[in-house]
Amino acid sequence: MNAVDLLPIGEVARSTGVAVSAVRYYDEIGVINASARVGGKRRFDPDTVGRVSFIRRSQEAGFSLDEIRTILDETQGGWRGLVEDKLAELSERRDRLDTMINMLAEIRDCGCEAVASCPRAMPA
Amino acid sequence: MNAVDLLPIGEVARSTGVAVSAVRYYDEIGVINASARVGGKRRFDPDTVGRVSFIRRSQEAGFSLDEIRTILDETQGGWRGLVEDKLAELSERRDRLDTMINMLAEIRDCGCEAVASCPRAMPA
DNA sequence: GCTTGACCTCAAGTTGACTTGAGGTCGTAG
């Protein structure tokens, strides 16, 4: 709660491994929030670090910043349904990923000269 | 080998579920190749249909069109190594996806009021 | 007193994968 605890943007960037410009962008679009301005400069709650890494992991899993904002903003119960939906989507994505992994492994081991002529890659 | 067997662009589009403009684009960037022009109009080998679905599936798995072109380019002997690399990448992606799925499932079941304050989502 | 570094804003540029729009050619059907 002490103003001394708040982090400058460079610190958030450094400790999350994200570019300063990206942190600024996140603030701009409201997916994180600077809790104060000191002499025009943003100051962030230390929680922001965890929040930013959550954002990053979520992006990797295929969430858009828009979806992430909705999930993080939702203080009412609505987010649980959203998470539920996303879970189903991710499961499907994983299934497709598995299929692709299996196909690629077959292709790798197939002995064909080119992928383009490999029946394992090209369905009838 | 008969010219009669070659498909017009609309047919390729229809039977792959891809927009005509996208097929044209694929041809333009050389990820597929029109085997002929009849009166200025593209004609495609029926193989193209399989090739386009391979492209689509690969995109879903995270390949860029550039990577796909390299993999499909028969004259390039190195595709097996590329596929190998991509396999490793995809496995890692799946692991991260799994981690995210587990985290989301925990979040869904956690009883927290908001994701932003849930310790399961926000690492210390 | 001057430079350096961290920060600021606002506008514009970037990338990938397309889509859209304008304007034109064919061949066939009514």
Place this chain on the structure above:
DNA sequence: CTACGACCTCAAGTCAACTTGAGGTCAAGC
């Protein structure tokens, strides 16, 4: 004859998620 649908080219627009650039403030250190 005219309209239609399928095709063509080329240029420009779109979207997300940023980055880059220009131009400026402010405090600290030499």
